[in-house]
Amino acid sequence: MGVAQRSRRWLVPVTAVAVIAGVGTLGPVVADASPKLPGISAQDLLAKVQTAKVDGLSGTVRSDADLGLPAIPGAPAGSEQLTEMLSGQHTARVAFASPDKARVSVLDNQAERVWTTDGKSAWAYDSSRREAVKLTVPEHKTTKPEKAVPSYDPQAVAKQFLDAIDPTTKVEVSGTEKVAGRDAYKLRLVPKTDKTTVGSVTLAIDSKTWVPLDVTVMPRTGNDPALEVGFSTVSFDVPAASTFTFTPPQGVKVTDKKVPSQDRPKRVAPKQVEPKQVEPKQVEPKQLKPGTAKAGEPTVIGEGWESVAMIRGAQTAQLTGNGPLAQLLAKAPTVSGTWGKGKVLTSRMVSALITDDGRVFVGLVTPDTLQAAAAKAPR
Amino acid sequence: MSPNEVAAEPTEALAVGERPSAGRHTLALFLSELRLVFGRARTQVGLGVLAAVPLLIGVAIKIAGSDSGAEGFIGQIAGNGLFLIVASLGLSLPFFLPTAVTVISGESLAGEASLGTLRNLLTAPAGRSRLLAAKMVALAVFCLAATMTIWISGLIVGFILFPVGDVLLLSGSTVSLGEGLLRALGIAVVISLSLLGLAGIGLFVSSLTSTPLAAMAATFGTFIVLGILTAIPQLHAIHPWLLIYRWQSFADLLRDPPYWHEIGRNLLLQGGYLVVFYAAAWAKITSRDIT
Amino acid sequence: MTSAPIVTHGLTKRFHGGQVAVDAVDLEVPAGSVFGFLGPNGSGKTTTIRMLLGLIAPTSGEVELLGEPMPKAHLRVLPRVGALVEGPAFYPFWTGQANLLRFDAADRTADPKTRKARAGEALERVGLSNAAGKKVRAYSLGMRQRLAIAVGLMQRRELLVLDEPTNGLDPQGTREVRHLIQELARDGTTVFTSTHLLAEVEQVCTHAAVMSRGKLLRQSTVEDLRAELRPRLVVRTPDAGTAAETLQGLGVTDLKTSGETVEGDPGELPIEKFAAALVAADVRIHGFGLERPSLEDAFVALTGEGFDVAE
Ligand SMILES: Nc1ncnc2c1ncn2[C@@H]1O[C@H](COP(=O)(O)OP(=O)(O)O)[C@@H](O)[C@H]1O
Ligand SMILES: [Mg+2]
Numbered sequence: 018m019g020v021a022q023r024s025r026r027w028l029v030p031v032t033a034v035a036v037i038a039g040v041g042t043l044g045p046v047v048a049d050a051s052p053k054l055p056g057i058s059a060q061d062l063l064a065k066v067q068t069a070k071v072d073g074l075s076g077t078v079r080s081d082a083d084l085g086l087p088a089i090p091g092a093p094a095g096s097e098q099l100t101e102m103l104s105g106q107h108t109a110r111v112a113f114a115s116p117d118k119a120r121v122s123v124l125d126n127q128a129e130r131v132w133t134t135d136g137k138s139a140w141a142y143d144s145s146r147r148e149a150v151k152l153t154v155p156e157h158k159t160t161k162p163e164k165a166v167p168s169y170d171p172q173a174v175a176k177q178f179l180d181a182i183d184p185t186t187k188v189e190v191s192g193t194e195k196v197a198g199r200d201a202y203k204l205r206l207v208p209k210t211d212k213t214t215v216g217s218v219t220l221a222i223d224s225k226t227w228v229p230l231d232v233t234v235m236p237r238t239g240n241d242p243a244l245e246v247g248f249s250t251v252s253f254d255v256p257a258a259s260t261f262t263f264t265p266p267q268g269v270k271v272t273d274k275k276v277p278s279q280d281r282p283k284r285v286a287p288k289q290v291e292p293k294q295v296e297p298k299q300v301e302p303k304q305l306k307p308g309t310a311k312a313g314e315p316t317v318i319g320e321g322w323e324s325v326a327m328i329r330g331a332q333t334a335q336l337t338g339n340g341p342l343a344q345l346l347a348k349a350p351t352v353s354g355t356w357g358k359g360k361v362l363t364s365r366m367v368s369a370l371i372t373d374d375g376r377v378f379v380g381l382v383t384p385d386t387l388q389a390a391a392a393k394a395p396r
Numbered sequence: 397m398s399p400n401e402v403a404a405e406p407t408e409a410l411a412v413g414e415r416p417s418a419g420r421h422t423l424a425l426f427l428s429e430l431r432l433v434f435g436r437a438r439t440q441v442g443l444g445v446l447a448a449v450p451l452l453i454g455v456a457i458k459i460a461g462s463d464s465g466a467e468g469f470i471g472q473i474a475g476n477g478l479f480l481i482v483a484s485l486g487l488s489l490p491f492f493l494p495t496a497v498t499v500i501s502g503e504s505l506a507g508e509a510s511l512g513t514l515r516n517l518l519t520a521p522a523g524r525s526r527l528l529a530a531k532m533v534a535l536a537v538f539c540l541a542a543t544m545t546i547w548i549s550g551l552i553v554g555f556i557l558f559p560v561g562d563v564l565l566l567s568g569s570t571v572s573l574g575e576g577l578l579r580a581l582g583i584a585v586v587i588s589l590s591l592l593g594l595a596g597i598g599l600f601v602s603s604l605t606s607t608p609l610a611a612m613a614a615t616f617g618t619f620i621v622l623g624i625l626t627a628i629p630q631l632h633a634i635h636p637w638l639l640i641y642r643w644q645s646f647a648d649l650l651r652d653p654p655y656w657h658e659i660g661r662n663l664l665l666q667g668g669y670l671v672v673f674y675a676a677a678w679a680k681i682t683s684r685d686i687t
Numbered sequence: 688m689t690s691a692p693i694v695t696h697g698l699t700k701r702f703h704g705g706q707v708a709v710d711a712v713d714l715e716v717p718a719g720s721v722f723g724f725l726g727p728n729g730s731g732k733t734t735t736i737r738m739l740l741g742l743i744a745p746t747s748g749e750v751e752l753l754g755e756p757m758p759k760a761h762l763r764v765l766p767r768v769g770a771l772v773e774g775p776a777f778y779p780f781w782t783g784q785a786n787l788l789r790f791d792a793a794d795r796t797a798d799p800k801t802r803k804a805r806a807g808e809a810l811e812r813v814g815l816s817n818a819a820g821k822k823v824r825a826y827s828l829g830m831r832q833r834l835a836i837a838v839g840l841m842q843r844r845e846l847l848v849l850d851e852p853t854n855g856l857d858p859q860g861t862r863e864v865r866h867l868i869q870e871l872a873r874d875g876t877t878v879f880t881s882t883h884l885l886a887e888v889e890q891v892c893t894h895a896a897v898m899s900r901g902k903l904l905r906q907s908t909v910e911d912l913r914a915e916l917r918p919r920l921v922v923r924t925p926d927a928g929t930a931a932e933t934l935q936g937l938g939v940t941d942l943k944t945s946g947e948t949v950e951g952d953p954g955e956l957p958i959e960k961f962a963a964a965l966v967a968a969d970v971r972i973h974g975f976g977l978e979r980p981s982l983e984d985a986f987v988a989l990t991g992e993g994f995d996v997a998e
Pocket of ligand 1 (some may be wrong): 687702706708726729731733
């Protein structure tokens, strides 16, 4: 056995590394190859989305966010869950059945948070604390969230929508892709302004059910998505009714909460992005005005991509301590203008301006846009 | 020497060469290997330590009282002894089990080399590839034995010290005790499979040296480095390739229904590590000078 | 099958440091021989044996064992070869018997049904029956050496390759092992045994090869090796000077005087002529005779050096 022959043996492990690395990195790419689908215009696609009607679905939703978000100081309690969902990777199992059954389970590491409603009652369960909260939903119209529009023309709505956003946004069908094993069209929205940090928003829309399956937000700079939320598996079979019921097991602490009789059918899962994705009508407005999401009752300044949210009465005490946030702020540049003086924090997607008088301006915009908004803002 | 003696010799050689049993007893080496691994006091002490994990946790929880308010599986033990199995397996995974696997795998080839028994085995002849296979099989069996030791000890201690009953899953639903035990068994199996990547690394390192302690130190060092890399958020791009990135996914068996995606990914990754390092160990051991 | 159980051609091993431990060795071990592989410590005996058995790869050259190329055919050949390489090696935490069973289990041609019985016989043969159940940790070096030989005796072998088998044995043990080797040879097994002890070769070997600094200096029958050396005339006398002069006068060459001993190559003259001449010269003779040279002398003659550790 010669030396050359012996060293040839090392080709075996080297080949193994190459094959495994190749399959691991290229495999998903090959699997995601663009399927062949008939061409469709953006307006037709939007119209189809309007008519999308599924009686139920279930699947696994994965989100991967890299917004570089710091915790928003002074934000109302509960929003930390929103922040948490907007950072890192998360997986949730979702199920939905027409008209008012829904279940979302966020699969945490060795824990699970569940929100479920069967239309009559709603439950929130946290496995790490083994606590369940029961919400009793008053039994009347609230179980019918769909607007009863008598003469509803999807094409007209699609055109209206396109006309409405045309000044600010370029909308196009940018190709096809496979999402959760299904063929989908890609609908791409590109802001026309350069005042936002958003580069584009791409929706993957199922070519059979016209349900959006994936949303990808690209930043203006860089090649990695800032946010991607989409199905990794999906089934359009109507889930069994038992999927949405919750029976508090032994050893679980149950708290009862009464919901005032109001028209808030989705109150049970307020922090979840995912269940709303299955309702096509809500997707675009949400993406266009991210600054308005659930951060207490903020004031919105500006429109469309340039929207900036102002939050008053930030707890500046938090900012003077020695916490990580205070250190972050200490390093942040100070800016001033007609609106006063403050610190600017910027990240890949989100910018924030924290003024000395305790106002916080946040938006998916450039810092200059923030200052302009601050100048316009009511004191 | 007389001429007829010389003449007689080839005939006899032929008789010996045509041993009727030739080539049939491939399994004997594998059994002998298991005897070597499990017959050693070191292995038995290691398994004893693993068996003590549920006992220590169980006693501690019994003393602390049922309302210690701990989160996760530990907090569920007082209510259902079955969770002692799950909690013990989970708590052994980051340190105890990898340590045990490191010791056994580091010893495997380097131990034979340092004793000199490797040359006896090879002149027997064991065949280098077959010897490596026997070592790997024994390692895999050890991984399973280690987790099963915890499973059994957890079962016994859990059932003695705590009430048992229907099992509350992470998703908020319950399954019968039988199914719960089965799922805990599944966790033991998944964890033992999760250890195979490390076992492969250990086997390879062990093939490089004649000093078992050096092999163990290098393997454990590799494990620690992989752990540190996994803990650095900036490296998230390579995280899915790191050995222990999905180790915690065993808990997905306690969802309703079990969530297989991460477990599958973890097992694929372990398989990848195993294939690569086993192949490397093979390349080394089949070309190495045994002195 | 060729008649020679061991044949090597230009067998060479250069270690990583660049040191040539075995240098172009051409061995041919005849069937049925007890072959003494002789050389001082460090001369490359163990390295050669390792290459014979496929434990290390030669830098160049070929090995044929029982007619088949090594290491290619090792799975076919080695079951027919019993081997002891570089001292005994065992699992100290196991009994002698358990050790035998493991090494036998490693050979897939070995019958598991007879394994215990064969281990018992092998232990019996090396005189370890009483220690079979003792942990090897408690064995003396001599007992380990016997156990190592027992590994080779677990089956009938065509060839036994023994690397310094009597190392660490007491005189009694040494005698027993030599006896065992002869017994095995009588049963038709070819025995290739390395040693740094000349006496061993003289007592048990039919053939011998001499290694020095990695080179094979000579191989032949032990008889031929010895016969090549001319007998020497040795005279012990207080009158060494006169004796030397007298012998020189008779044509004795290579004369050496040390103390009261004078020796030299007598040439072709009959021995009684020297005795008469010495007596005539008034040399007082305390001792007189022809001495057959020992293998050690042969060795010194071959290597031109003493029997010391090389390098
Ligand atoms: N693994 C090795 N690496 C480097 N040199 C070695 C190795 N093994 C043996 N040697 C050297 O090769 C020479 C021959 O050694 P060896 O074959 O053991 O001699 P012997 O058995 O005749 O005493 C010695 O000089 C020894 O130092
Ligand atoms: Mg030697």
